[in-house]
Amino acid sequence: MAHNSSHTTRSASPSPEQPWLDGQRDALVRWTHRARQPHGFAWLDDDGVPDREKGVQTWITARATHVAALAHLHGDSTAGELAEHGVRALLDSLRDDQEGGWFARIAADGTPVSTDKAGYEHAFVLLAAASATSAAVPSANELLDRASRVVLDHFWDGEAGLCRESWDRSWRAAEPYGGANSNMHMVEAFLATAAATGDTAWARRASRIADFLIGEQARAHGYRLPEHYTPDWQVLPEYNRDRPDDPFRPYGWTPGHSIEWARLLVHLEAALPDPGGELLDHAENLFATAVRHSWSRDGAEGFCYTLDWSDRPVVRLRMHWVAAEAAAAAEVLHRRTRRERYRELAQHWWDHIRTHLVDGRGNWVHELGADNQPSSVVWRGRPDVYHGYTAASLASGLRVPGYAIRSTGNWTD
Template identity: 65%
Template sequence: MDFSADDPAPPSWTREQADGLIAWAERSRQAQGFAWLDDAGRQRTEQGVQTWITSRTTHVSALCSREGGGAAAGLAEHGVRSLRESLRDPEHGGWFSTVAFDGSPADTDKAAYQHAFVLLAASTAASSGTPGADELLGDAAATVLDRFWDADAGLSVESFDRAFTRGEDYRGANSNMHMVEAFLAAGAATGDPAWARRALGIADFLIRGQAAAHGYRLPEHFTARWEVLPEYNRDRPADPFRPYGWTPGHSLEWARLLLHVEAALEEPPEWLLPAAEALFSTAVEAAWARDGADGFCYTLDWDDRPVIHERMHWVATEAVAAAHALHTRTGGAGYAELARTWWTHVRTCFVDGGQNWRHETDARHRPSTTVWSGRPDVYHAYTALAFASGTSIPGYAVLGAGAASEGSANA
């Protein structure tokens, strides 16, 4: 396939890669949902069937089925059925974090992160006409609002035990970020503008409040009263879901999400675009080649020193997706140039032939397992390809060039 500096992600290549990712996802199909795969594409029994992986694979499959049906439509149906049956708790409601390959509950905690992805999968599948998705969406929306949504705070709580009787004394930006994504998709599926308003409320607190107060370096960890915990997990800096320090990849993801929030609102506040650009520029300046080699350092401390040097495929893909979105929103040529640079980086360091992409490398771009082992799912890679190809994604609308304010960065 063509590979040039002018267009390192041409349409023929993005189509080929999207097809390859769906073929990889087919390997993960298991009776209870979708399994975690190793580097060779084998199902990892010891990981069980996890709700977040099943939900993200269902979301991607439903997106692909909108474009052409085929095998992806069958995968989306399987995912919806698994979320309605195998992974749902029939006694207390909500979704188990993990079930074993035989369907028995393996991790019965109820976490906002997993439930955000159930809502996302249900919303995308409903927008795509997947059988059973409307019922799943109704259940997921009710569970999220009844169990996880703190209307007084305008934010999501973090997790509970199986019976929803004990909550965790912790609040997280990561789960709330994915609630924003899910709320936008739910709004697109239902036509209810309240979902976008909830998404804006989360963004207002975490980005206009917390990130702005910290130089657009978003704190990820908080107490139950939403007090910042800057030293959280200092002794476990490589935790895959709650790493120490700040995570530039999330800033890049948030930059794109703010543009989707803006597009979803009839009268969006003016701070969304400047905040998106500030998050983007801060993350790029602080993390790209910070240690002298191409790639984004995974996490940084509060003085922007690398903590985890490893390069994650999801960070690179969120970078290109954010650059595409900002280019669409502002018309800024600088964003398009960065997207080309980072697509070249992705193709050089992460794309593994016709297979799923490598999830992690070290700073020298050699395979690494410091944070992630194997290749759990195709969600981030497929999202980046969708933005490169102009694929329509429910809830991911971005205003086109011409709507931007004058003087926009990179314009």
């Protein structure tokens, strides 16, 4: 088996027109340039102006660094220095040089604001470090070494085969909660790290996370993934019922995460030397269940954000990241299975994205109401380019380290 990861490749016929996809990637990178601040990358409003009240957040800076590293790999001459800026910010400004790890947020002047150490943020630091290492960004190896050690020392629970959620600054008190969302992003980061280092132990760790959350929990719940758990990994089905639109821990199940998991399972299958057939089965079941229950459920196109355990919509808002992940997952499943139905779905969702989410400002509208008009109930502004850039890259057939696909007996990027 040959795993081709040494050069940029393109699929023969991406769903949207290639010039449009290229334009979207370029626009998202330009938006990232606008977010650049001395200590990282800012949260931008709808007009692309930094929101100073939100300071500099690690997850945004790490995602921007990851995107810049990919853009550098994809030939964007402006992106290498942008990725290097992100690496330096993660090494210098956002890193806790006393206790180790990364602050969740610092003020615009570099003063720490939120000092807890969360798995969600650390997953993206690891992802950024791995992508920047694959792109040969200066100092990325140092960042990857530091991030790897922090994740293994403090977040990875080898006995459970899962990652802990968060700690206080000094790593003495762990949060009494287990989260599927942060573990999903750890899977993504582990795959990117395996690709950057050649160390398949990272892929095996990712596989253990997937075994529990998907192979056990999602399958036991009809491929509806419970997101919230006790510290010993018992399901908390009523968690945040009183805060159903929480941006990171909403009540119920989140179809967009199932769709995102479906894509990641295909990449995980390609990263393992002997994956078996269950990963693809899980991916297709997650995808089908999520699409069936969340797409166009209430009279208008779009994916409902969350559903209850009877599959009734709870939060009917449409998030840009769900549409992006749906288009990306459909593209990946088409390449993996060659089933034309996935290509048709990808085309349909790209049309939806072009109609409702792309407005010419350079970054996609982040949230729509049930009427597909812009909304700001959960997300204000446009802090993120990561999902859009990922989807456009996969639709273009561009190399993304860690996102390999096994297709018709061959390994492709």
